Amino acid sequence: MKTRAAVLRDMGKDWEITELDLDPPKAGEVLVRFVAAGLCHSDDHLRTGDIPVRYPIVGGHEGAGIVEETGTGVSRLKPGDHVVCSFLPVCGHCRFCARGMTNLCDLGALFVDNCLPDGTFRFHADGEDFGQMCLLGTFSQRSVVSEHSCVKIDDDLPLETVALVGCGVPTGWGTAVNAGGVRPGDTTVVYGIGGVGINAVQGAAFAGARNVIAVDQLANKAEAAARLGATHTAADADTAQEIVTEVTRGVGADQALITVGVVTEEVIAAAFAAIRKRGTVVITGLAGPGKKSIQLPSFELTLFEKRIQGALFGGGNPFDEIPRLLELYRSGRLKLDELVTIRYQLEDVNQGYRDMLDGRNVRGLLIHAH
Ligand SMILES: NC(=O)c1ccc[n+]([C@@H]2O[C@H](COP(=O)([O-])OP(=O)(O)OC[C@H]3O[C@@H](n4cnc5c(N)ncnc54)[C@H](O)[C@@H]3O)[C@@H](O)[C@H]2O)c1
Ligand SMILES: [Zn+2]
Ligand SMILES: [Zn+2]
Numbered sequence: 001m002k003t004r005a006a007v008l009r010d011m012g013k014d015w016e017i018t019e020l021d022l023d024p025p026k027a028g029e030v031l032v033r034f035v036a037a038g039l040c041h042s043d044d045h046l047r048t049g050d051i052p053v054r055y056p057i058v059g060g061h062e063g064a065g066i067v068e069e070t071g072t073g074v075s076r077l078k079p080g081d082h083v084v085c086s087f088l089p090v091c092g093h094c095r096f097c098a099r100g101m102t103n104l105c106d107l108g109a110l111f112v113d114n115c116l117p118d119g120t121f122r123f124h125a126d127g128e129d130f131g132q133m134c135l136l137g138t139f140s141q142r143s144v145v146s147e148h149s150c151v152k153i154d155d156d157l158p159l160e161t162v163a164l165v166g167c168g169v170p171t172g173w174g175t176a177v178n179a180g181g182v183r184p185g186d187t188t189v190v191y192g193i194g195g196v197g198i199n200a201v202q203g204a205a206f207a208g209a210r211n212v213i214a215v216d217q218l219a220n221k222a223e224a225a226a227r228l229g230a231t232h233t234a235a236d237a238d239t240a241q242e243i244v245t246e247v248t249r250g251v252g253a254d255q256a257l258i259t260v261g262v263v264t265e266e267v268i269a270a271a272f273a274a275i276r277k278r279g280t281v282v283i284t285g286l287a288g289p290g291k292k293s294i295q296l297p298s299f300e301l302t303l304f305e306k307r308i309q310g311a312l313f314g315g316g317n318p319f320d321e322i323p324r325l326l327e328l329y330r331s332g333r334l335k336l337d338e339l340v341t342i343r344y345q346l347e348d349v350n351q352g353y354r355d356m357l358d359g360r361n362v363r364g365l366l367i368h369a370h
Contacts, residue, residue, distance in 0.1 A: 001031075005123070005140030006349040006366075007130060009056045011049040015139075015349045020058070020130060023122040025071035025144045032083060032145055035159040037138035038062035039344070039352045039364035040167050040195060041261045042286065046133065047353075050262065050288040054113045057131040058123050059349070060366070061087040062167035063138025064159040067150070074147050082153050084326075086318035087134040087167045089117070089148040103313040107148060110135060117146050138166075139349060141368050151322045160343075160367060161336045162326060164195070167313075168363060169336065170321045171284060172199025172259060174314015177207050179282045180255040184208030187253045189240055189274050190230075191267050192260030192285060193221035194356070195363035198228055198339060200257045200284075203314075205229025206333070209254075211247045215240045218359040228335055237270035244274050252276030261357075263287040265295050268308075272296050278305040284314070339363045 001022045006015045025031050037060045045051040046059065067081040077083065091097055094106035107117055114131030115121050121129035122144040123137065130137075137143045153162060175196070176182045188204040190197050193216040204212045206229070213232040214225030222233035232247070234240035244253045256271035256279070263285040271281045287293040300306060314321070328334035341361040344352040352364040 001142065003140050003142040004346060005058045005137065006060070006346060007056050007058050008046055011055070012047065015059065015353070017347055017349070018125065020140065021124045022142055023144060025069055026118065027072045028074060028147055029071040029116065029144050030067050030074060030077055030147055030150060031069040031142060032065045032085070032150070033068050033142050033370065034063045034065035034138050034140065034368050036064060036163040036368065037366040038164050038166070038168055038195060039356055039361070039366065041356065043133060044353055044356065045286055050286055052112065052289065054131055056128065057114055057133060058137035058140050058143070059133050060138030060140070061134035061136045062163060063136065064163040064166065077147055077150060077152060082155050082157065082159060083150040084153050084162055084322055085136050085138060085145060085149050085166045086151055086322060087136065088313050088318055089135055089146050090318055091148050100317065102317045102319065103315065116144070117148070139346065139366060141370060151319055153323070153326060157326060160365065161340070162329070163365065164336055164339055164363060165322050165325050168195035169199045169325055170316055170318070171314045172196040173203035173325060174316040174321060175257050175259060175282050175284045175311050176200045176203030176255070177314070179309050179311035179315035180204070180257055180280055182207035182209050182255055185210045186255065187211040187213070187244060187248050189213045189215060189244060189253045189256045189271065191215045191237065191256070191258050191271060193225045193362070194259065194261060195339065196284060197259035198224055198362050200259050201225050201229050202334060213240050213243050221359065221362070224362045228338065237267065241270065241274055248276065252279055255280050255282065257282045258285050260285045263293050265293050268294055269296065272306060272308070275306055278307065280307045280309055282309050282311050284311045340365045343367050345369060
């Protein structure tokens with residue numbers, strides 16, 4: 001089968017739209033026709049090298065679509081099923097899955113080669129194998145993915161919108177609710193209001209934070225945050241610190257959540273300074289693996305028992321979190337339609353990422369033509 005896809009051929013190169021050969025699904029795999037794919041910052045990290053991977057690779061790890069064919073042994077899915085793809089596959093049996101930490105499933109080890117769990121590739125062109133971002137490749141019209149990556153959803157949910165629940169929504173939400181442990185009455189600071197951070201704002205507000213302080217230098221981000229639950233906005237970390245000091249009477253924030261596009265030493269230092277005794281800094285945004293982005297006084301960490309927590313998928317379990325967030329959306333309490341700023345065709349993926357880097361989008365969305 002042929003499919004059109006946005007691929008990266010090397011670090012630093014732009015996205016290229018090309019036609020690829022796609023193999024049929026093998027055992028435990030399904031063929032998915034993607035309807036929509038979110039433009040998450042993590043795919044741009046593939047381009048810059050902040051996430052090191054094998055090239056060439058089909059981009060996209062946030063998406064939803066319809067199952068068209070199943071391989072042998074697939075029992076949970078059938079043709080016609082609607083699915084949201086989790087950017088983390090969940091095998092259910094490795095020791096981390098067995099302990100209920102399915103976001104840390106050992107299948108994550110495949111995220112360098114981005115082949116499927118059996119070690120082989122489904123996308124090819126001119127004798128070359130193409131990986132698929134997070135074992136998905138949602139920037140392709142069609143892809144073959146592991147059933148471990150697919151969460152079946154109700155047919156009446158809008159696939160265009162719920163595509164965002166594959167990454168940005170649960171990641172941001174869980175950064176506040178799971179990893180940050182926001183409780184009623186808390187004061188929570190969120191640094192960076194993109195597709196992830198806006199959902200940290202929603203999560204913190206939903207969990208009952210009294211103050212949700214959204215920090216972003218861009219006015220459109222502050223406006224979006226204010227619409228979706230922020231009580232205060234700040235253009236920079238110093239202003240945020242002043243607000244924290246005032247609203248907590250000098251005690252400090254309960255959580256400082258870092259969801260900026262590229263994490264820096266400065267933003268981590270600001271977040272660390274903003275939290276109270278035994279407060280928590282959650283680092284969800286990424287920086288390249290070679291960067292020593294944490295430089296902090298351990299004196300303060302020890303004596304104030306400050307905590308620093310990394311978070312993958314917001315520290316939640318994809319097969320639990322995705323359906324629960326969709327039920328909240330259905331009941332009108334989680335906003336998803338409001339998150340999409342601009343819709344793009346596959347051909348415009350480079351423009352979509354330029355817009356993301358220029359700060360125009362809360363979230364950009366690719367809509368596939370079929
Ligand atoms: N840990 C995970 O599971 C996980 C999952 C998805 C994405 N991510 C990462 O989360 C990060 C955010 O992704 P996104 O798609 O929301 O990105 P985005 O580009 O849409 O948004 C980032 C926002 O951060 C703002 N920003 C940049 N520097 C800032 C600073 N110093 N202070 C305040 N705001 C600042 C930008 O203006 C922008 O609005 C990326 O690094 C991405 O790779 C992590
Ligand atoms: Zn993502
Ligand atoms: Zn596992």
